[in-house]
Amino acid sequence: MHDDSEVAVLRLGHRPGRDDRMTTHVGLTARALGADRVLFPDNAGQSLETVADITDRFGGPFDAELTDSPNAIIRNWEGEVVHLTMYGERVETVENEIRAAHLENGTPLLVVVGSEKVSFDVYEAADWNVGVTNQPHSEVAGLAVFLDRLFEGREFDREWENADRRIIPQETGKHVESVEE
Amino acid sequence: MHDDSEVAVLRLGHRPGRDDRMTTHVGLTARALGADRVLFPDNAGQSLETVADITDRFGGPFDAELTDSPNAIIRNWEGEVVHLTMYGERVETVENEIRAAHLENGTPLLVVVGSEKVSFDVYEAADWNVGVTNQPHSEVAGLAVFLDRLFEGREFDREWENADRRIIPQETGKHVESVEE
Numbered sequence: 215m216h217d218d219s220e221v222a223v224l225r226l227g228h229r230p231g232r233d234d235r236m237t238t239h240v241g242l243t244a245r246a247l248g249a250d251r252v253l254f255p256d257n258a259g260q261s262l263e264t265v266a267d268i269t270d271r272f273g274g275p276f277d278a279e280l281t282d283s284p285n286a287i288i289r290n291w292e293g294e295v296v297h298l299t300m301y302g303e304r305v306e307t308v309e310n311e312i313r314a315a316h317l318e319n320g321t322p323l324l325v326v327v328g329s330e331k332v333s334f335d336v337y338e339a340a341d342w343n344v345g346v347t348n349q350p351h352s353e354v355a356g357l358a359v360f361l362d363r364l365f366e367g368r369e370f371d372r373e374w375e376n377a378d379r380r381i382i383p384q385e386t387g388k389h390v391e392s393v394e395e
Numbered sequence: 396m397h398d399d400s401e402v403a404v405l406r407l408g409h410r411p412g413r414d415d416r417m418t419t420h421v422g423l424t425a426r427a428l429g430a431d432r433v434l435f436p437d438n439a440g441q442s443l444e445t446v447a448d449i450t451d452r453f454g455g456p457f458d459a460e461l462t463d464s465p466n467a468i469i470r471n472w473e474g475e476v477v478h479l480t481m482y483g484e485r486v487e488t489v490e491n492e493i494r495a496a497h498l499e500n501g502t503p504l505l506v507v508v509g510s511e512k513v514s515f516d517v518y519e520a521a522d523w524n525v526g527v528t529n530q531p532h533s534e535v536a537g538l539a540v541f542l543d544r545l546f547e548g549r550e551f552d553r554e555w556e557n558a559d560r561r562i563i564p565q566e567t568g569k570h571v572e573s574v575e576e
Binding site: 232235236239242243245246247268272300301303304305306307321334337338340343345346347348349350351352354355356357358359362363367369370374380381382383384385386387388389390 | 427
């Protein structure tokens with residue numbers, strides 16, 4: 215985010231039709247909550263389009279990309295890999311260590327978000343397997359809480375470039391402004 | 396949560412088929428991140444079953460219910476109503492006020508999570524319209540961050556009753572224990 219080193223989110227696994235909205239929400243959550251980039255499996259072109267469209271309208275910088283080899287992305291990542299899984303260590307235990315690696319040492323972070331079933335290789339390749347609770351819930355919820363804790367709320371101060379609209383916070387109702395650049 | 400006054404989550408709107416997983420994830424996120432109860436529209440019976448099944452296996456207390464009149468739930472709520480919407484006030488601005496109302500004054504809280512389109516009545520009926528960022532992303536992500544901030548991480552210490560299994564956090568791999576009561 216901003217001047218920090220990169221945070222990228224990798225979505226592992228995608229079943230077209232069934233997973234479209236979840237995968238799209240992973241991408242939109244990554245964007246809204248401070249990540250720099252999302253990588254989708256190459257059969258998730260529809261989610262990519264939605265995320266790119268939101269970025270066009272509401273601003274960036276934020277990149278959405280397809281990859282035909284998610285495992286190679288993990289293997290070749292030059293930085294640290296966090297795999298979000300309900301089987302992992304508690305986020306409240308490891309978040310300081312991860313934050314220090316990322317913010318103080320400037321290590322690029324790859325946050326891996328699985329779908330139904332994740333192969334054991336991913337658990338082994340990750341520098342941290344992290345559970346946002348050890349309860350079954352939602353990969354979107356886990357990603358959101360992880361990013362909010364990683365950035366400690368700084369993601370809310372992000373300024374968006376090249377937006378053509380901006381929402382002005384309201385007590386009641388909706389206020390959308392056109393942005394003149 | 397625990398000895399606090401109640402936090403219930405109300406899912407507004409549900410299109411069977413299209414919204415099944417999002418609605419289910421709203422329910423599971425509510426449960427995992429410290430709410431006491433979720434209310435679904437009455438056409439979301441499939442999501443209800445999934446949430447009840449997870450509660451049977453991983454523990455409670457957590458209630459999932461159907462309602463045929465979500466608007467009446469909001470209107471008749473004896474407590475405060477928070478409506479999560481990207482058009483609302485910034486969560487970082489209002490969270491202390493909401494937390495104080497809930498924890499210090501013991502006010503039951505209804506957290507309303509919309510789907511595509513929410514009628515203006517809901518904006519007017521809410522005590523707070525709250526945006527977890529003013530960017531489009533995911534109602535599941537918004538709910539997760541809101542609950543984590545409301546409870547300030549205390550939801551992670553929750554102990555689950557009547558579970559028949561428990562996940563033991565691991566650096567690598569999966570460890571599930573049977574619970575003998």
